[in-house]
Amino acid sequence: MPHLPRTVTSPKKFIIGSGILKELHEYIKDFGDNALLLCDEFILERVTQNTLPYLHMAGLKGKAEKFNCECTDAEIKRVMGIMDEVSANVIVGIGGGKTLDTAKAVAFYKKIPVIIFPTIASTDAPCTALTVIYKEGGAFDRYLYLPQNPDVVIADTSIIAQAPVRFFAAGVGDALATYFEARACYAVDGVNLVLKRPSRTGMGLAQLCYQVLQENVECAMDAVRNKITTPALEQVIEATIYLSGVGAESGGLAAAHAINNGMSVVPDLHKAQHGEKVAFGLLTQLVLENAPKHEFDEVIRIMKIVGLPLTLQDMGLVNFVEAEWRKAAEIACDKHDTMQNMPKKVTPEAVYQAIIAANSLAERYK
Numbered sequence: 001m002p003h004l005p006r007t008v009t010s011p012k013k014f015i016i017g018s019g020i021l022k023e024l025h026e027y028i029k030d031f032g033d034n035a036l037l038l039c040d041e042f043i044l045e046r047v048t049q050n051t052l053p054y055l056h057m058a059g060l061k062g063k064a065e066k067f068n069c070e071c072t073d074a075e076i077k078r079v080m081g082i083m084d085e086v087s088a089n090v091i092v093g094i095g096g097g098k099t100l101d102t103a104k105a106v107a108f109y110k111k112i113p114v115i116i117f118p119t120i121a122s123t124d125a126p127c128t129a130l131t132v133i134y135k136e137g138g139a140f141d142r143y144l145y146l147p148q149n150p151d152v153v154i155a156d157t158s159i160i161a162q163a164p165v166r167f168f169a170a171g172v173g174d175a176l177a178t179y180f181e182a183r184a185c186y187a188v189d190g191v192n193l194v195l196k197r198p199s200r201t202g203m204g205l206a207q208l209c210y211q212v213l214q215e216n217v218e219c220a221m222d223a224v225r226n227k228i229t230t231p232a233l234e235q236v237i238e239a240t241i242y243l244s245g246v247g248a249e250s251g252g253l254a255a256a257h258a259i260n261n262g263m264s265v266v267p268d269l270h271k272a273q274h275g276e277k278v279a280f281g282l283l284t285q286l287v288l289e290n291a292p293k294h295e296f297d298e299v300i301r302i303m304k305i306v307g308l309p310l311t312l313q314d315m316g317l318v319n320f321v322e323a324e325w326r327k328a329a330e331i332a333c334d335k336h337d338t339m340q341n342m343p344k345k346v347t348p349e350a351v352y353q354a355i356i357a358a359n360s361l362a363e364r365y366k
Protein backbone atom coordinates (compact mmCIF):
# COMPACT_ATOMS: atom_id res chain seq x y z
CA MET A 1 0.00 0.00 0.00
CA PRO A 2 2.46 2.69 -1.13
CA HIS A 3 -0.07 5.53 -0.80
CA LEU A 4 -0.36 5.14 2.96
CA PRO A 5 1.74 7.59 4.98
CA ARG A 6 3.94 6.58 7.93
CA THR A 7 3.15 7.62 11.50
CA VAL A 8 4.54 8.20 14.97
CA THR A 9 1.72 8.52 17.50
CA SER A 10 2.22 8.89 21.22
CA PRO A 11 0.80 10.38 24.41
CA LYS A 12 1.62 14.09 24.65
CA LYS A 13 3.65 13.54 27.82
CA PHE A 14 5.12 10.50 29.49
CA ILE A 15 6.23 10.97 33.11
CA ILE A 16 8.11 8.37 35.14
CA GLY A 17 9.19 8.67 38.78
CA SER A 18 8.13 7.69 42.29
CA GLY A 19 5.78 9.19 44.87
CA ILE A 20 3.81 11.10 42.21
CA LEU A 21 0.38 10.58 43.79
CA LYS A 22 0.98 13.66 45.97
CA GLU A 23 2.04 15.74 42.97
CA LEU A 24 -0.77 14.84 40.57
CA HIS A 25 -2.11 18.42 40.66
CA GLU A 26 1.13 19.52 38.94
CA TYR A 27 0.12 17.54 35.85
CA ILE A 28 -3.64 18.06 36.11
CA LYS A 29 -3.43 21.87 36.18
CA ASP A 30 -2.09 22.03 32.61
CA PHE A 31 -5.30 20.42 31.32
CA GLY A 32 -8.14 21.51 33.60
CA ASP A 33 -9.13 22.87 37.02
CA ASN A 34 -11.77 20.34 38.02
CA ALA A 35 -10.74 16.69 37.91
CA LEU A 36 -12.63 13.45 38.27
CA LEU A 37 -10.24 10.76 39.50
CA LEU A 38 -11.56 7.34 38.50
CA CYS A 39 -9.82 4.85 40.81
CA ASP A 40 -9.53 1.12 41.32
CA GLU A 41 -10.95 0.21 44.71
CA PHE A 42 -7.58 -0.72 46.24
CA ILE A 43 -6.14 2.74 45.66
CA LEU A 44 -9.22 4.91 46.27
CA GLU A 45 -8.35 5.57 49.91
CA ARG A 46 -4.75 6.50 49.07
CA VAL A 47 -5.90 8.92 46.37
CA THR A 48 -8.38 10.48 48.80
CA GLN A 49 -5.61 10.91 51.42
CA ASN A 50 -2.64 11.74 49.21
CA THR A 51 -3.92 13.46 46.10
CA LEU A 52 -7.11 15.39 46.89
CA PRO A 53 -5.73 17.60 49.73
CA TYR A 54 -2.81 18.78 47.56
CA LEU A 55 -5.14 19.27 44.61
CA HIS A 56 -7.35 21.52 46.74
CA MET A 57 -4.34 23.39 48.15
CA ALA A 58 -3.28 24.12 44.58
CA GLY A 59 -6.67 25.75 43.98
CA LEU A 60 -8.11 22.93 41.86
CA LYS A 61 -11.33 21.01 42.36
CA GLY A 62 -11.38 17.23 42.42
CA LYS A 63 -13.48 14.18 43.22
CA ALA A 64 -12.33 10.57 43.59
CA GLU A 65 -14.74 7.92 42.32
CA LYS A 66 -14.50 4.12 42.50
CA PHE A 67 -14.35 2.25 39.19
CA ASN A 68 -17.00 -0.47 38.92
CA CYS A 69 -14.69 -3.28 37.75
CA GLU A 70 -15.65 -3.58 34.07
CA CYS A 71 -15.27 -1.28 31.06
CA THR A 72 -18.82 -1.45 29.70
CA ASP A 73 -21.06 1.08 27.94
CA ALA A 74 -23.06 1.36 31.19
CA GLU A 75 -19.95 2.16 33.24
CA ILE A 76 -18.76 4.75 30.70
CA LYS A 77 -22.22 6.37 30.85
CA ARG A 78 -22.26 6.33 34.66
CA VAL A 79 -18.88 8.06 34.85
CA MET A 80 -19.98 10.63 32.25
CA GLY A 81 -23.01 11.37 34.44
CA ILE A 82 -20.78 12.04 37.45
CA MET A 83 -18.55 14.30 35.36
CA ASP A 84 -21.64 16.34 34.47
CA GLU A 85 -22.84 16.49 38.09
CA VAL A 86 -19.58 17.95 39.36
CA SER A 87 -18.76 19.88 36.12
CA ALA A 88 -15.36 18.17 35.82
CA ASN A 89 -13.24 19.22 32.84
CA VAL A 90 -10.44 16.62 33.01
CA ILE A 91 -10.48 12.91 33.88
CA VAL A 92 -7.71 10.92 35.56
CA GLY A 93 -7.74 7.10 35.36
CA ILE A 94 -5.87 5.43 38.23
CA GLY A 95 -5.70 1.63 38.17
CA GLY A 96 -5.51 -1.37 35.84
CA GLY A 97 -6.18 -1.55 32.10
CA LYS A 98 -9.99 -1.53 32.31
CA THR A 99 -10.05 1.56 34.52
CA LEU A 100 -7.67 3.35 32.15
CA ASP A 101 -9.70 2.27 29.12
CA THR A 102 -12.89 3.62 30.73
CA ALA A 103 -11.21 6.96 31.46
CA LYS A 104 -9.98 7.15 27.85
CA ALA A 105 -13.48 6.42 26.50
CA VAL A 106 -15.12 9.02 28.79
CA ALA A 107 -12.56 11.62 27.67
CA PHE A 108 -13.29 10.79 24.03
CA TYR A 109 -17.09 11.06 24.35
CA LYS A 110 -16.90 14.23 26.44
CA LYS A 111 -14.06 15.77 24.40
CA ILE A 112 -11.95 16.50 27.46
CA PRO A 113 -8.29 15.73 28.32
CA VAL A 114 -7.32 12.44 30.00
CA ILE A 115 -4.46 11.64 32.36
CA ILE A 116 -3.52 7.99 32.77
CA PHE A 117 -1.95 6.64 35.95
CA PRO A 118 -1.38 2.86 35.64
CA THR A 119 -0.94 0.89 38.87
CA ILE A 120 0.29 -2.24 37.07
CA ALA A 121 2.55 -2.61 34.04
CA SER A 122 1.01 -5.71 32.47
CA THR A 123 -0.13 -4.47 29.03
CA ASP A 124 0.16 -1.70 26.45
CA ALA A 125 -3.18 -0.18 27.53
CA PRO A 126 -1.82 3.04 29.12
CA CYS A 127 -0.25 4.69 26.05
CA THR A 128 -2.41 3.50 23.16
CA ALA A 129 -5.35 5.23 21.46
CA LEU A 130 -7.67 2.29 22.01
CA THR A 131 -10.35 1.18 24.47
CA VAL A 132 -11.60 -2.38 24.75
CA ILE A 133 -15.29 -2.42 25.65
CA TYR A 134 -16.84 -5.47 27.30
CA LYS A 135 -20.46 -6.62 27.61
CA GLU A 136 -22.15 -6.94 30.99
CA GLY A 137 -20.89 -10.29 32.23
CA GLY A 138 -17.40 -9.82 30.88
CA ALA A 139 -17.49 -11.01 27.25
CA PHE A 140 -15.60 -8.96 24.67
CA ASP A 141 -17.87 -6.43 22.92
CA ARG A 142 -15.80 -4.17 20.63
CA TYR A 143 -12.73 -2.02 20.13
CA LEU A 144 -13.23 1.72 20.37
CA TYR A 145 -10.53 3.36 18.25
CA LEU A 146 -9.74 6.80 19.65
CA PRO A 147 -8.60 9.77 17.57
CA GLN A 148 -5.90 10.65 20.12
CA ASN A 149 -3.54 9.01 22.58
CA PRO A 150 -3.91 10.03 26.24
CA ASP A 151 -2.68 13.55 27.04
CA VAL A 152 -0.44 12.39 29.88
CA VAL A 153 0.71 8.96 31.05
CA ILE A 154 2.29 8.86 34.51
CA ALA A 155 4.22 5.76 35.60
CA ASP A 156 4.79 5.79 39.34
CA THR A 157 7.49 3.18 39.98
CA SER A 158 6.80 3.09 43.74
CA ILE A 159 3.24 1.91 43.05
CA ILE A 160 3.96 -0.39 40.11
CA ALA A 161 6.70 -2.12 42.16
CA GLN A 162 4.03 -3.14 44.70
CA ALA A 163 1.90 -5.00 42.15
CA PRO A 164 2.03 -8.81 41.95
CA VAL A 165 5.13 -10.13 40.12
CA ARG A 166 2.95 -12.01 37.65
CA PHE A 167 1.54 -8.75 36.22
CA PHE A 168 5.01 -7.31 35.88
CA ALA A 169 6.18 -10.46 34.08
CA ALA A 170 3.18 -10.30 31.73
CA GLY A 171 4.14 -6.73 30.84
CA VAL A 172 7.63 -7.93 29.98
CA GLY A 173 6.09 -10.67 27.80
CA ASP A 174 4.03 -8.11 25.89
CA ALA A 175 7.08 -5.81 25.53
CA LEU A 176 9.37 -8.65 24.49
CA ALA A 177 7.38 -9.20 21.30
CA THR A 178 7.35 -5.51 20.31
CA TYR A 179 10.70 -5.50 18.49
CA PHE A 180 10.16 -8.78 16.63
CA GLU A 181 6.68 -7.81 15.50
CA ALA A 182 7.77 -4.30 14.41
CA ARG A 183 10.73 -5.86 12.57
CA ALA A 184 8.40 -8.14 10.60
CA CYS A 185 5.95 -5.30 9.88
CA TYR A 186 8.74 -2.96 8.82
CA ALA A 187 10.32 -5.57 6.52
CA VAL A 188 7.07 -6.09 4.64
CA ASP A 189 6.11 -2.38 4.80
CA GLY A 190 2.91 -3.50 6.50
CA VAL A 191 0.22 -1.63 8.41
CA ASN A 192 0.72 -0.36 11.98
CA LEU A 193 -1.89 -0.06 14.75
CA VAL A 194 -3.27 3.23 13.47
CA LEU A 195 -3.66 1.63 10.05
CA LYS A 196 -0.78 3.55 8.45
CA ARG A 197 2.69 2.38 7.46
CA PRO A 198 5.35 1.83 10.14
CA SER A 199 7.84 4.67 10.64
CA ARG A 200 11.58 4.40 11.21
CA THR A 201 10.96 6.01 14.61
CA GLY A 202 8.43 3.30 15.50
CA MET A 203 11.01 0.67 14.54
CA GLY A 204 13.66 2.51 16.57
CA LEU A 205 11.47 2.64 19.69
CA ALA A 206 10.76 -1.08 19.33
CA GLN A 207 14.50 -1.82 19.09
CA LEU A 208 15.17 0.31 22.16
CA CYS A 209 12.39 -1.53 24.00
CA TYR A 210 14.16 -4.87 23.44
CA GLN A 211 17.57 -3.44 24.31
CA VAL A 212 16.31 -1.98 27.60
CA LEU A 213 14.80 -5.34 28.57
CA GLN A 214 17.98 -7.23 27.67
CA GLU A 215 20.13 -4.91 29.76
CA ASN A 216 17.93 -4.46 32.82
CA VAL A 217 15.52 -7.31 33.27
CA GLU A 218 17.54 -9.26 35.85
CA CYS A 219 18.12 -6.31 38.18
CA ALA A 220 14.55 -5.13 37.66
CA MET A 221 13.32 -8.50 38.93
CA ASP A 222 15.41 -8.09 42.09
CA ALA A 223 13.54 -4.84 42.71
CA VAL A 224 10.07 -6.26 41.96
CA ARG A 225 10.63 -9.30 44.18
CA ASN A 226 11.49 -6.97 47.06
CA LYS A 227 8.85 -4.36 46.17
CA ILE A 228 11.48 -1.63 45.94
CA THR A 229 12.47 0.76 43.16
CA THR A 230 15.86 0.91 41.44
CA PRO A 231 17.12 2.54 38.21
CA ALA A 232 16.92 -0.85 36.47
CA LEU A 233 13.26 -1.22 37.43
CA GLU A 234 12.55 2.30 36.23
CA GLN A 235 14.08 1.54 32.83
CA VAL A 236 12.12 -1.68 32.43
CA ILE A 237 8.86 0.11 33.36
CA GLU A 238 9.68 2.78 30.79
CA ALA A 239 10.03 -0.06 28.28
CA THR A 240 6.90 -1.99 29.26
CA ILE A 241 4.61 1.03 29.57
CA TYR A 242 5.93 3.55 27.04
CA LEU A 243 8.28 1.95 24.50
CA SER A 244 6.20 -1.19 24.11
CA GLY A 245 2.94 0.72 23.60
CA VAL A 246 4.27 3.41 21.30
CA GLY A 247 6.65 1.02 19.52
CA ALA A 248 3.76 -1.34 18.78
CA GLU A 249 1.39 1.44 17.73
CA SER A 250 3.84 3.15 15.37
CA GLY A 251 5.87 0.07 14.40
CA GLY A 252 3.05 -2.43 14.00
CA LEU A 253 2.26 -5.93 15.28
CA ALA A 254 2.66 -9.28 13.52
CA ALA A 255 2.31 -13.01 14.28
CA ALA A 256 2.80 -12.92 18.07
CA HIS A 257 -0.34 -10.85 18.74
CA ALA A 258 -2.36 -12.60 16.02
CA ILE A 259 -1.58 -15.93 17.70
CA ASN A 260 -2.54 -14.45 21.07
CA ASN A 261 -5.89 -13.51 19.56
CA GLY A 262 -6.34 -17.02 18.20
CA MET A 263 -5.64 -18.52 21.63
CA SER A 264 -8.82 -16.87 22.94
CA VAL A 265 -10.77 -19.92 21.67
CA VAL A 266 -8.82 -22.33 23.90
CA PRO A 267 -10.83 -22.56 27.16
CA ASP A 268 -7.88 -23.90 29.21
CA LEU A 269 -6.03 -20.63 28.59
CA HIS A 270 -8.77 -18.24 29.72
CA LYS A 271 -6.93 -17.47 32.93
CA ALA A 272 -3.62 -16.76 31.18
CA GLN A 273 -2.48 -13.13 31.05
CA HIS A 274 -2.34 -11.27 27.72
CA GLY A 275 1.44 -10.89 27.95
CA GLU A 276 1.91 -14.59 28.76
CA LYS A 277 0.09 -15.59 25.59
CA VAL A 278 1.90 -12.96 23.54
CA ALA A 279 5.26 -14.35 24.72
CA PHE A 280 4.26 -17.83 23.54
CA GLY A 281 2.97 -16.21 20.34
CA LEU A 282 6.43 -14.71 19.93
CA LEU A 283 8.08 -18.13 20.18
CA THR A 284 5.67 -19.32 17.49
CA GLN A 285 6.50 -16.29 15.33
CA LEU A 286 10.22 -17.07 15.67
CA VAL A 287 9.52 -20.66 14.55
CA LEU A 288 7.62 -19.33 11.52
CA GLU A 289 10.58 -17.05 10.72
CA ASN A 290 13.08 -19.85 11.37
CA ALA A 291 14.91 -17.31 13.51
CA PRO A 292 18.55 -17.91 14.44
CA LYS A 293 19.24 -19.90 17.60
CA HIS A 294 20.69 -16.91 19.45
CA GLU A 295 17.32 -15.13 19.19
CA PHE A 296 15.48 -18.08 20.74
CA ASP A 297 18.17 -18.29 23.42
CA GLU A 298 17.82 -14.61 24.31
CA VAL A 299 14.01 -14.49 24.28
CA ILE A 300 13.76 -17.59 26.46
CA ARG A 301 16.48 -16.29 28.79
CA ILE A 302 14.34 -13.20 29.45
CA MET A 303 11.13 -15.24 29.80
CA LYS A 304 12.84 -17.45 32.41
CA ILE A 305 14.26 -14.51 34.39
CA VAL A 306 10.82 -12.94 34.87
CA GLY A 307 9.13 -16.31 35.42
CA LEU A 308 6.87 -16.24 32.36
CA PRO A 309 5.31 -19.60 31.45
CA LEU A 310 7.33 -21.24 28.67
CA THR A 311 5.07 -24.07 27.49
CA LEU A 312 1.33 -24.33 26.87
CA GLN A 313 1.12 -26.59 29.91
CA ASP A 314 2.83 -23.91 32.04
CA MET A 315 0.15 -21.51 30.80
CA GLY A 316 -2.66 -23.75 32.03
CA LEU A 317 -3.34 -26.12 29.12
CA VAL A 318 -4.60 -29.45 30.45
CA ASN A 319 -5.59 -31.22 27.23
CA PHE A 320 -4.32 -30.43 23.76
CA VAL A 321 -7.48 -30.60 21.64
CA GLU A 322 -6.50 -30.52 17.97
CA ALA A 323 -9.78 -28.89 16.85
CA GLU A 324 -9.29 -25.99 19.28
CA TRP A 325 -5.78 -25.30 18.05
CA ARG A 326 -6.76 -25.61 14.39
CA LYS A 327 -9.44 -22.99 15.11
CA ALA A 328 -6.89 -20.81 16.97
CA ALA A 329 -4.54 -21.00 13.97
CA GLU A 330 -7.37 -20.07 11.63
CA ILE A 331 -8.35 -17.01 13.70
CA ALA A 332 -4.69 -15.97 13.88
CA CYS A 333 -4.63 -15.87 10.07
CA ASP A 334 -7.79 -13.73 9.77
CA LYS A 335 -7.34 -11.32 6.92
CA HIS A 336 -7.97 -8.35 9.23
CA ASP A 337 -5.47 -9.48 11.85
CA THR A 338 -1.78 -8.63 12.13
CA MET A 339 -0.56 -11.97 10.73
CA GLN A 340 -0.81 -10.06 7.45
CA ASN A 341 2.31 -8.15 8.52
CA MET A 342 4.49 -11.25 8.27
CA PRO A 343 7.01 -11.15 5.42
CA LYS A 344 5.83 -14.47 3.97
CA LYS A 345 2.23 -15.56 3.51
CA VAL A 346 1.34 -17.65 6.55
CA THR A 347 -1.37 -20.34 6.37
CA PRO A 348 -3.43 -21.75 9.27
CA GLU A 349 -1.68 -25.09 8.69
CA ALA A 350 1.74 -23.43 9.09
CA VAL A 351 0.61 -21.67 12.29
CA TYR A 352 -0.82 -24.89 13.74
CA GLN A 353 2.45 -26.71 13.12
CA ALA A 354 4.54 -23.78 14.39
CA ILE A 355 2.55 -23.75 17.66
CA ILE A 356 3.37 -27.44 18.21
CA ALA A 357 7.01 -26.83 17.29
CA ALA A 358 7.24 -23.79 19.60
CA ASN A 359 5.80 -25.81 22.48
CA SER A 360 8.26 -28.62 21.92
CA LEU A 361 11.11 -26.11 21.69
CA ALA A 362 10.00 -24.48 24.95
CA GLU A 363 9.94 -27.88 26.70
CA ARG A 364 13.49 -28.48 25.53
CA TYR A 365 14.62 -25.19 27.11
CA LYS A 366 12.97 -25.82 30.49
Ligand SMILES: [Zn+2]
Pocket residue numbers: 123124174257274278
Ligand atom coordinates in the same frame (compact mmCIF):
# COMPACT_ATOMS: atom_id res chain seq x y z
ZN1 LIG B 1 -0.12 -6.59 23.61
